[in-house]
Structure formats: C-alpha cells, structure tokens
Amino acid sequence: MLEKVLRVNALYDFYQPLLTPKQQEYLNLYYLNDFSLGEIAERNQVTRQAVYDNLKRAESALEAFEEKLGLFRKYKVRLSLISKMRDLADHLNSEESKQLDSFIDELENLD
Amino acid sequence: MLEKVLRVNALYDFYQPLLTPKQQEYLNLYYLNDFSLGEIAERNQVTRQAVYDNLKRAESALEAFEEKLGLFRKYKVRLSLISKMRDLADHLNSEESKQLDSFIDELENLD
The missing domain is CATH 1.10.10.10 (Winged helix-like DNA-binding domain superfamily/Winged helix DNA-binding domain)
Incomplete structure (x- = not known):
C-alpha cells in the first residue's frame, strides 16, 4: 500500500x-x-x-x-544522471566544479 | 506562418x-x-x-x-544547459571530459 x-x-x-x-x-x-x-x-x-x-x-x-x-520514468533517469554529474563535479578544480554545479542546479530546478 | x-x-x-x-x-x-x-x-x-x-x-x-x-519550454532550457555543459567538457582533461560527455549524451537521449 x-x-x-x-x-x-x-x-x-x-x-x-x-x-x-x-x-x-x-x-x-x-x-x-x-x-x-x-x-x-x-x-x-x-x-x-x-x-x-x-x-x-x-x-x-x-x-x-x-x-x-513517461515523465516520471525520465525524471528518475535524470535524477541518477544528476547524481553522477555531482560526483564528477567534486573531482574537478574549483572553478570548473562551480560551473558544472550551477548547470546541474538549473537542470534540477526544471523538474 | x-x-x-x-x-x-x-x-x-x-x-x-x-x-x-x-x-x-x-x-x-x-x-x-x-x-x-x-x-x-x-x-x-x-x-x-x-x-x-x-x-x-x-x-x-x-x-x-x-x-x-511546459515540456517544450523546459526542453529548450535543457538544450541550452546541455550546450553549456558540452563547452565545459571540452576544457576538462580527457578522462573527465569523456565521462561528462557520456552523461550529457544520456540526458539528450531522454528528450
């Protein structure tokens, strides 16, 4: 239930x-x-x-x-991609990391 | 028209x-x-x-x-973010660039 x-x-x-x-x-x-x-x-x-x-x-x-x-299905795939990109961002230098994180923030806010 | x-x-x-x-x-x-x-x-x-x-x-x-x-509106925002992330990927070292590009490919294929 x-x-x-x-x-x-x-x-x-x-x-x-x-x-x-x-x-x-x-x-x-x-x-x-x-x-x-x-x-x-x-x-x-x-x-x-x-x-x-x-x-x-x-x-x-x-x-x-x-x-x-399929909006919910696609949302779940995006969630998982976003999490992988956050991990990648953690390993970049601080300027690139900040940039990538801000793009990911915008992506997240669309859902 | x-x-x-x-x-x-x-x-x-x-x-x-x-x-x-x-x-x-x-x-x-x-x-x-x-x-x-x-x-x-x-x-x-x-x-x-x-x-x-x-x-x-x-x-x-x-x-x-x-x-x-608002699916079309969101799609256009994602397109623009994807293009910015591709530019960023071009400036990363080859391993990180390949990883980020493969995540972006998956994102693109959802639309």
Whole structure:
C-alpha cells in the first residue's frame, strides 16, 4: 500500500494539471491529506462508492498519462544522471566544479 | 506562418500521444506531409471546413497541454544547459571530459 501511495503521489506531481478539478480534489484529500473514503463522501454529499470509483478512475488516468509521456520514468533517469554529474563535479578544480554545479542546479530546478 | 508551423511541429513532438487519433492524423497530413485542407477533406470524405475546425481544435489542445506541462519550454532550457555543459567538457582533461560527455549524451537521449 505504501508503494502505491508513493507512486500515485509521484505521478500526481507530474500530471495534476491534466486531471479534472474533481479528480484533483479527491486525490488531494485521499492521498495527500489522509482523508478516508467515508469522510470525502460526507464532505461532498456523495456515496462512498462514488468516491472510490472516482479515485480509481483518477489513478488509471495518471497511469495512462505516464504510459504515454513517461515523465516520471525520465525524471528518475535524470535524477541518477544528476547524481553522477555531482560526483564528477567534486573531482574537478574549483572553478570548473562551480560551473558544472550551477548547470546541474538549473537542470534540477526544471523538474 | 513558418514560425507557426515550427511551433505546432515542436508541440506535436511532445504531446502527440495525448491527442485523439483523428487529431493526430490531420496534424500529420497538414503539418508534416504538406497536404492541403482540400486534400485532407477529400481523403476523409468530410468538408474542408470540418478539417479546418479539427486542425484548430488540435492546435488549441497542443497549446493547452504546453500551458499545463511546459515540456517544450523546459526542453529548450535543457538544450541550452546541455550546450553549456558540452563547452565545459571540452576544457576538462580527457578522462573527465569523456565521462561528462557520456552523461550529457544520456540526458539528450531522454528528450
């Protein structure tokens, strides 16, 4: 379950703007703010089943976006490359090291 | 017009999988294969106006995806960083230069 929560959270980081406002709201409450299905249902005056179905659809949408665009997969590869470049920067002279680190900072800030 | 064609092409590279099959087909024919509106209309047995409307909607969809995810914008920033890192690599000793270049190659291949 933890693995599932972490994955939904990660995909949500990348694809949140592509979800409907309702999908965003339910995922936010359930995965980020730890509301129960029952609490979300009560808050929205819908059935627990409706909340459950909406969450499942939102999760499927996130996985479909990831399958099509692969943003999370590419992000993980970039993370690993960035870490290798940081190691390399540590072994350069101070001027070159500073330069490379500043480029890596900019790369990191894009994600 | 050339600027428009280049932008649609670039956005299409990033967001093609999110478009409907019909949107993909029309954009492909019009922007990548230089078909006229009339030729696409004849081929699909629809009116020229229908093709035009579909193309406009597809272009709007591409701009909306870019506004939400900014993949093309980020790509351009990465391109410029990659070019600066290549310049830096040229000034390192051969072992370090080779290492940095191989990391940059992997970064480039992600886009």
